[in-house]
Amino acid sequence: MSTLEIKDLHVSVKTEDGPKEILKGVTLTIADGETHAIMGPNGSGKSTLAYSIAGHPKYTVTGGTVTLDGDDVLAMSVDERARAGLFLAMQYPVEVPGVSVSNFLRTAKTAIDGEAPKLRHWVKDVNKALQDLNLDPTFGQRSVNEGFSGGEKKRHEIAQLELLNPKIAVLDETDSGLDIDALKIVSEGVNRFRAQEGKGVLLITHYTRILRYITPDQVHVFVDGKIADQGGPELADQLEAEGYDKYLTKTTV
Amino acid sequence: MTVTDTARESVESMLETKRTESHLNPPPSYDLADHPAPTGREEIWRFTPLKRLRGILDGEASEAKLTWETSLPEGVTLTEISAAEAAEIGELAPNDRPSALAVANAGGALLLDVPADLELDEPVWLRLHGDSVDDLVWGHLVIRIGRFSKATVVLEHTGSARYSATTSVLVGDGANANVLTLQDWDDDAVHLGRDAILVGRDASVRHTAISFGGDLVRMHANVEYAGPGGQAELLGLYFADEGQHIEHRIFADHNEPRTKSNVIYKGALQGQGAHTVWIGNVLIRKVAEGIETYEENRNLVLTEGCHADSVPNLEIETGEIEGAGHASATARFDDEQLFYLQARGISEAESRRLVVHGFFNDLIRKVGVPELEEKLMATVEEELSKNVLRPAEDAS
Numbered sequence: 286m287s288t289l290e291i292k293d294l295h296v297s298v299k300t301e302d303g304p305k306e307i308l309k310g311v312t313l314t315i316a317d318g319e320t321h322a323i324m325g326p327n328g329s330g331k332s333t334l335a336y337s338i339a340g341h342p343k344y345t346v347t348g349g350t351v352t353l354d355g356d357d358v359l360a361m362s363v364d365e366r367a368r369a370g371l372f373l374a375m376q377y378p379v380e381v382p383g384v385s386v387s388n389f390l391r392t393a394k395t396a397i398d399g400e401a402p403k404l405r406h407w408v409k410d411v412n413k414a415l416q417d418l419n420l421d422p423t424f425g426q427r428s429v430n431e432g433f434s435g436g437e438k439k440r441h442e443i444a445q446l447e448l449l450n451p452k453i454a455v456l457d458e459t460d461s462g463l464d465i466d467a468l469k470i471v472s473e474g475v476n477r478f479r480a481q482e483g484k485g486v487l488l489i490t491h492y493t494r495i496l497r498y499i500t501p502d503q504v505h506v507f508v509d510g511k512i513a514d515q516g517g518p519e520l521a522d523q524l525e526a527e528g529y530d531k532y533l534t535k536t537t538v
Numbered sequence: 539m540t541v542t543d544t545a546r547e548s549v550e551s552m553l554e555t556k557r558t559e560s561h562l563n564p565p566p567s568y569d570l571a572d573h574p575a576p577t578g579r580e581e582i583w584r585f586t587p588l589k590r591l592r593g594i595l596d597g598e599a600s601e602a603k604l605t606w607e608t609s610l611p612e613g614v615t616l617t618e619i620s621a622a623e624a625a626e627i628g629e630l631a632p633n634d635r636p637s638a639l640a641v642a643n644a645g646g647a648l649l650l651d652v653p654a655d656l657e658l659d660e661p662v663w664l665r666l667h668g669d670s671v672d673d674l675v676w677g678h679l680v681i682r683i684g685r686f687s688k689a690t691v692v693l694e695h696t697g698s699a700r701y702s703a704t705t706s707v708l709v710g711d712g713a714n715a716n717v718l719t720l721q722d723w724d725d726d727a728v729h730l731g732r733d734a735i736l737v738g739r740d741a742s743v744r745h746t747a748i749s750f751g752g753d754l755v756r757m758h759a760n761v762e763y764a765g766p767g768g769q770a771e772l773l774g775l776y777f778a779d780e781g782q783h784i785e786h787r788i789f790a791d792h793n794e795p796r797t798k799s800n801v802i803y804k805g806a807l808q809g810q811g812a813h814t815v816w817i818g819n820v821l822i823r824k825v826a827e828g829i830e831t832y833e834e835n836r837n838l839v840l841t842e843g844c845h846a847d848s849v850p851n852l853e854i855e856t857g858e859i860e861g862a863g864h865a866s867a868t869a870r871f872d873d874e875q876l877f878y879l880q881a882r883g884i885s886e887a888e889s890r891r892l893v894v895h896g897f898f899n900d901l902i903r904k905v906g907v908p909e910l911e912e913k914l915m916a917t918v919e920e921e922l923s924k925n926v927l928r929p930a931e932d933a934s
Contacts, residue, residue: 339881342873367883379878383896392892393882428896445882 286483287354287370287452289315289338294349296330296337304345307333309510311349315453320479320486322496322521325507326529331489332376334507335457338487339373340366353453368397370452374442374459380430386441387411387425390448397449414444417477419470436467443474453485454478460495472498493525508532563789563819566631570642573635582634585815585847587783590754592728594674594702595635599643602673604699609663614689615651616664621678624649629680629706630734633760633789637704637732644678650691654684654710661690661907668699671726677703681717685710685738690907691717696751698724704732707745711738711765716746716906722917723751732758737797739765746773746905747803749784750917756785763794772801772833774816775901775914777921778844780809787817788833792826801833804901806894807844808924816866818850822859830860837868838897840890891922 296308307330315321325331337344338351340363351358353369361369381389390411395401402410415424418440430438439459446454456475460468476499479486488499496504496518504521506514506529513532514520564582567573575595576583588595608616624647625631632638641647650662668675683689687710695701709715721729729752737743749755761770770790778784790799805814818833837846850864871890879889895918902914 339877341877362886363877363880364883364885364889367881373881375878375881379872379874381875381878381893381896383899384892389879389882389892392884392888393879396883396885396888428900449882 286317287485288317289371289453289485289487290350290352291338292350294334294337294351295347296333296344297347298333298344306347307344307510308337311510311512313505313512315485315487318479318483318485319502320488320499322488322490322501322504323507324490324493324504324521324524326533327491329507330510331507332457333510335373335455335487335489338366338371338455339363364396367451372446372449372451372454374439374446374454374456376458376461378430378438378442380428382428382431384429385426386429389429390425390445393445393449410448414447417447418444418474420444435462436464439463439471440467440474443471446478447474450478450481452483453487455487455489457489458491459488460490460492468495469498475499493521496521506532563791563821564633566633568625568631568638568641570635570638573632573638575635582787585817586756586785587754590728590783591730592671592700594639594700594728594730597639597643597674597676597700597702599645600674600676602675602699604666604668604675604677604697604701607665607667611658611660611662613653613656614658614662617649617651619647619649619680621647623647624678624680624706627680627682628708628736630736630760630762632704632732633734634732634758636702636730637758640676640678640702640704640732644676647678647680650679650681652683652687652689655686656684657688658690661692661909663692663694665694665696668695668697668701668723668727671698671700671728673699675699675701677701677705679703679705681705681707683707683709683713683715686712688714689716691715692907692910693717693719695719695721695723695729698727700728702730705734707733707735707743709736709738709741709743711741713738713741715741715743717743718746718748718905718907718910719757720910721747721749721752721755721757723755725751725753727752727755729755729757731756732760734758734760735762735770737761737763737768737770740767742769742771744771744773744906746775747786748774748914749776749786750921752782752784754783756783756787758787758789760789760791761799762791763797766794766796768794769798770800772799772803773901773904774803774805775898776803776805776814777918778805778807778812778814779921779924781811783813783815785815787815787819789819790821790831790833792820792822792829792831795826796828797826798829799831799833802901802904803835804838804898805836805846806838806840806897806921807846808840808921810843812844813847814845815847816849818864820850820852820862820864822852822854822856822862824855827856827858828860831862833864835866836897838894839868839870840894894918894922
């Protein structure tokens, strides 16, 4: 079982004019095995939520709690959070020149499991994960994210998701910049992950397109650092038809 | 915090200048009078702490030698010659005081000869060892790579000495030379080295300077061309610890048309007073039409209290070229890289280690001396264990 519980989360970033509050009280529970989609216009704080859960140093939590199966996530360092079972697929994966994908994956797997993976199985697993995401077998020799196309970066993120197999996956706009074929491949990867028992997914997206392939249990509409509305998958269809206008008007009036 | 400073020179802005001689590089000469003792304010000396040269600049002839242990593949010879013979062979004359002193005081030179058409499948290995920093040692070496031959030469420096050496690498037409100089000295050594390379017509040469040890190391890597079509790749890797001064000065003199130079130097610094200097001088003379040059220096600052100077200089006397560019960047650890790795469960210390490994890995793979690759990675690892691998108390 795994439950991610976010309660009244307030997060701010440092700006030249002092701290600016981005998240203004977010409450959200991803219960055992659930997939939640967070949708919202640009600048509504969706990515801030993702990075805050992962522990990016740029964001300061000023209030609220985040727990994973009851453990205080906010008290953990970034790597401890990952080892506790949280995974963030990033919108803009970072280049690490000179570090090969295979070295990176093995190092990460060793860190997460607390022991080095058995070599024979591991090589097989890596090859399968890369193949499933339609990544070339020579991909492992390339430097992490260096010279990758946008699609390769995202597929590489999902290959990591499958290999590291966390409890909860936070996907930050994994669909952005993908063509329809890549979107399907990535979605299949996410679906393989969540087909396992008890895996939670927090899927952050600007568009409804990915929700055709990954059906969420719940949809939350994010506006101005807060959840403005929530519902079942039908809410996504409604957003597709009507856009975010009605929520935006509410906040600006 | 990340400090990044990338500069790319615009070619056009420099076209109006009409220079006949490089103002950055004094003309070569054997005459010591042409290389007066520096005050420290000269362009070529302003980064070097002269006191720490411990008398080399006024040094007298000396009997002290480094111990040479050599491994010479069949056909390769190492013989003693006189300084006059070295000049006759066509070595490149000294271009600063220490190299002029080395010629004047060494009492003769060594000639390493790789005959024409010989293709070596193992490196020429020259292991030079010094016993004590009390010894003042002068070195004078000529490496002759015959036309159409192929050779790798490794010079390894260990132990300690006050050592000033001039080395010429004469690469024959169509030859392929790979020369590596490794400064793996003890903490108190002082090494002033001038490597000058003459690239024959259509020849290609790679020169790699790797500096880990020594109190003060100042190395020149100069390249000029004996004919059109030559290419030079100048690589460098250095790691400066607490109190160390490591200086690399590059001069690519495009004096022939359709020649190429490609320079990549990468360094890391850690500990109070670690100082590195990289000067990348490129001169494109009027005759040098159709040339291509690129130079790059990257420094990774691992702790507080270090200082990296990085100065690319480009002098251009013709605009009829294929390309000229440079980049220089000095930065601390990239927080985003560390976050990315840590978000995959990798500890902070291990993430830092990976990033530094990656930083050097690219370059080490380019060096092209497989026998050394492992040793170099191990040395990087050892250097890292002094700071980066320790739990970061001053996590920045």
